[in-house]
Amino acid sequence: MEARPDVKNRKDNINKELELIEVEKDTTKQQDESETPDLQGDSSCLASFKEIRYKLKTDHRYQELIIYSICLYIGKFMQGWCQSLFGPSYIDIRMISGTDLAQGSWILTSRFIGSTIGSTIQGALYGRFNNKLTFGSSLCGNCIVLALIPWCALFEAMICAHVLLGIVHGIYVSGISVDVIELWGKDSRVAFLGCQLLITLGSALSPLAASPFLIGQEALDLLNVSSLTTIQTVENVTHNTIEDIQSKKRHIQIHH
Numbered sequence: 348m349e350a351r352p353d354v355k356n357r358k359d360n361i362n363k364e365l366e367l368i369e370v371e372k373d374t375t376k377q378q379d380e381s382e383t384p385d386l387q388g389d390s391s392c393l394a395s396f397k398e399i400r401y402k403l404k405t406d407h408r409y410q411e412l413i414i415y416s417i418c419l420y421i422g423k424f425m426q427g428w429c430q431s432l433f434g435p436s437y438i439d440i441r442m443i444s445g446t447d448l449a450q451g452s453w454i455l456t457s458r459f460i461g462s463t464i465g466s467t468i469q470g471a472l473y474g475r476f477n478n479k480l481t482f483g484s485s486l487c488g489n490c491i492v493l494a495l496i497p498w499c500a501l502f503e504a505m506i507c508a509h510v511l512l513g514i515v516h517g518i519y520v521s522g523i524s525v526d527v528i529e530l531w532g533k534d535s536r537v538a539f540l541g542c543q544l545l546i547t548l549g550s551a552l553s554p555l556a557a558s559p560f561l562i563g564q565e566a567l568d569l570l571n572v573s574s575l576t577t578i579q580t581v582e583n584v585t586h587n588t589i590e591d592i593q594s595k596k597r598h599i600q601i602h603h
Contacts (some may be wrong), residue, residue, distance in 0.1 A: 412530060415479075416538065419530075422486060422523045423542045427549025429489065429516060433458070435554045439562050443497060444505040457506045461513020466521045468514070473522055482522055488515040 402409040433440075433455065441451040465485075472481055492512045499505040524542065531538040 416527070416530065419523050419527055420541060420545045422482060422519050423545040424549040425486060425489065426516070426520050427546035428553040429493065431550040431553040432557055435557055435561060440496070440505065442562065443500060444502045445500070446502050450502060454505060454509050458509040458513040461510040462517040465514040465517020469518045469522045473525060478522060478526055482519050485515040485519040489519070
């Protein structure tokens with residue numbers, strides 16, 4: 348029996364559609380091959396940029412890698428930002444907590460102790476828990492502790508705050524560095540160079556952002572004058588006391 352005309356027409360249409368799909372596939376493949384940059388032996392910056400742009404267009408995994416790396420770079424920027432905040436604000440921190448130079452030195456020491464503890468914790472947690480959750484939690488904790496430090500009027504509270512700041516700082520700083528190296532593999536040298544660039548940028552910008560909120564020069568001069576007056580007063584009292592003791596000794600010797 349001969350096939351019906353409508354069935355035959357359907358088969359012809361399906362075959363034509365399949366042929367068109369194959370032609371479109373070949374055309375797309377040729378376009379991709381033509382758009383693929385020929386970078387063999389070319390190590391220029393323009394060639395690297397073309398290669399990255401091509402990967403961003405075609406490779407979904409590479410896109411996710413770039414997005415996650417940007418988040419890690421933000422963490423490195425925060426590292427430089429937090430590290431450079433302590434120096435300009437050290438006098439203010441001492442004034443807030445009411446400490447002298449000997450006690451104030453323990454504030455920075457406590458932060459380093461916390462950083463050592465945080466790095467050790469990160470070494471134990473890395474690979475056992477979700478790294479993204481760990482980094483995000485530590486960065487949030489870092490922001491909260493930084494916001495609480497100006498309110499720590501007690502010396503003990505200031506020490507505890509800087510220990511906590513060092514712990515969360517050590518967790519995300521050491522973890523991000525390891526994550527960048529593992530993500531990029533053989534290209535990790537360039538990626539790690541970007542991390543150092545972001546640390547430097549954060550270190551340069553944070554003192555500029557903190558300067559409007561620090562103690563002014565007039566208040567600092569007043570503090571120095573007050574300290575100098577106190578020292579002079581103590582010296583005068585001490586001198587008068589010594590003179591009184593010496594006069595009493597002479598009086599006793601005369602009577603004898």
